[in-house]
Amino acid sequence: MRTWLVSFARRGPARYLSHLDTLRAVQRTFARAGVELELSQGMRPKPRLSLPLPLPVGAAADDELALARVTDAAPSARDGLLALQAASPGGLDVIALRESPLRARPQPLRARYACEVRGDAGAVAAAVGAFEEGEPPRVVRRGPKGTKTVDLRRSAGAVSCRATPGGAHLEFEVRYDAGTAARPQEVIEVIADKAGIEPVLHRLRRVEVVFAEAARAQHAPTQRSATT
């Protein structure tokens, strides 16, 4: 059994895919490429393919990671990359592939998000200031097991804002090693609410994901990941 770390981008209409739809689309890309995935053990075997950090619906992404266990019959990484690129659907573009001895699923540490919002850039900048230094920005999540209040500032920060024609460009970071993580859409909604503008979630983009040091150092999938 071999492990492939595959980098891919999610763009265009594909950004509206759910996590499971994205996983299924990547799995079918492997099937069309003729690359056989290992199956899990048990009564209902599943292909051993995972996307370590699910993307929110509506978010594009520049460099996502898929971890695939392929059979020994799989081609070389170079040939595999070409086959996957030829078999990927529009909007899910395979960028790079590296073979790795990694066994465990990489743990995400932090990710950086960007979003274009429309409205008064000054108001957005003020809202960013309030997010970072004012009253703790809290959101209430409602689920089948009741409600949960999350302080977004515990995991989200390093927010930057610059004016663009007709709006502002926001960037912020979410940490995934500090308990319950903020959802990027929650960060945008809170800032948009404070700024009195409409949140435009379909302009959300994940620009970078940083994985745990061990995984990153030994098994970085691409040259670009040296910066992550």
Next chain:
Amino acid sequence: MGGEFNLRRKPGIRPRIVLSYPDAYEVGISNPGLQILYELVNDRTPAAAERAYCPLPDMADLMRARGVRLWSLESAEPVAACDLWGFTLPHELACTNVLEMLDLAGVPLHAAERGEGDPIVMGGGPAVADPWPLAAFFDAFFIGEVEGRMAAIVEALGAQTRAERLANLAAVPGVWLPHAAQAGPVERQVFTDFACTPPVERPLVPLVEAVHDRVVIEVMRGCTAGCRFCQAGIWYRPVRERPVDMVVAAAERALAATGYDEVSLVSLSSCDYSGIDEAVRRIRALRPGIRVSLPSLRIDSAATSLAGLAAEQRGSVTLAPEAATQELRERLNKRVDEAQFDEAVRAVFSGGFTGLKLYFMIGLPGESDDDVVGIAAMAAAAARRAKEIARGRARLSVSVSSYVPKPHTPFELEPFAGEATLRRRQALLREAMPRHVRLSLHHLESSLVEATLARGGPGADRLVEDAWRRGARFDSWTEHFDEAAWRGAAAAAGLALGDPAGEGAPWGETGSMAPWHAIVDARVTPAFLEEERRRAAERATTADCRDGVCVSCGVCGAGVEMEVLA
């Protein structure tokens, strides 16, 4: 959604044809008919085919609020700017979605109001067996199977003016223009090259989960079992079978082109396909893990068919007795008896399958309350057999829909059972059904709408428009069905929901020719339909013409023949 694998883009190409299935994307992308046309137009004609589906109500409301027009998934260009907008019309409950899509696209609802810059709106598919309920909204209808005439349709669109394009279309066999003088009924077209034309091999693979998410191979078209209630059995005659080699090769190419691991061998009755065992065996042998599914099994051949399916497919199987008593089955021309049913149930559970779904109808001509209670008795017998063989693992469910008489069938002039009778019989069933059998009853109110439109006559389109203006859309979705809109529209038209709509209805009582026969010649003779209706009343069954006895339905002849594998 768009972005599918195998999507074709032909920017700047004319004519630009937009193909639509008037339902949500997840439903429409699964329609094999649209996939056939998409591949045919894009790969075998100089035209470009794009697609648009019906946005769900929340999206449609947002589009209206923000002034966004319906666009096609391939080019993101407005649908209204295409040359031909073709709708596959699957059933009557999609009628209001056609209006919804026209409105969202900014295309005038009524064909009479369209001008030079508007697309030609054309309808096809099984629901055009009676086009009256949509006649006002379409410039043209295609009656029958369009594959053999697509090149001529594309060519007709090359004319300079809209009027010339319509005149060219009128000359294509199978085309009916509701707003032009046209002599005589239009003969239903049969695709005579079906058996020598490969099925779709590069289907669109959706990125989101669709209703049917698998390779679909049409192994056969037509069915001659002769069930008297079945419109498709008439509409797709005669039977034409594709060679097994072609089916297997197409499955292999489609699996490679899609990444699916399941192949569904579809037709109106796949168990009747002469090469079914060989096709299943050879497709399963293509590579490990390939699953083969059949849409439903015939009771009289279930044991054989199940043996050919994958042993590891321990899922669910559907059997369709349609009626519970021998007398009623004979009226319907369902030539199965209780011993065959019992054998089929044994085969299901002995074969390792853990689920069985039984499909019935109520409201059939000649039906009594005893026939309805008989459904519960039949389910109880199946449940006993399931318990005996599969112990606690077996799941049994019964699905019951309300019968709606359809045009061009032997029962086309039979009365619809009506709301009160169906409601009472549904209650009877709920009471009689064993507790451990899961009973699923079809939404009654949508059956009433179906009955109103299925045998609509001239003027039925006004009812559709009124219902849509009152808010009706997605009528086949229980959660979106707007009963008040339909009841209001029916009341305004002086109808009770369930009565056929249109001027001069009901047709059977007046002795006048049913209005769909004035437009559509389905190729079966009136004498055949009348004879079958008489035989139903006498509980006389009619043989399947596959067995060598011609039943003189009138379909074959002039180059149209049954094609069954030797």
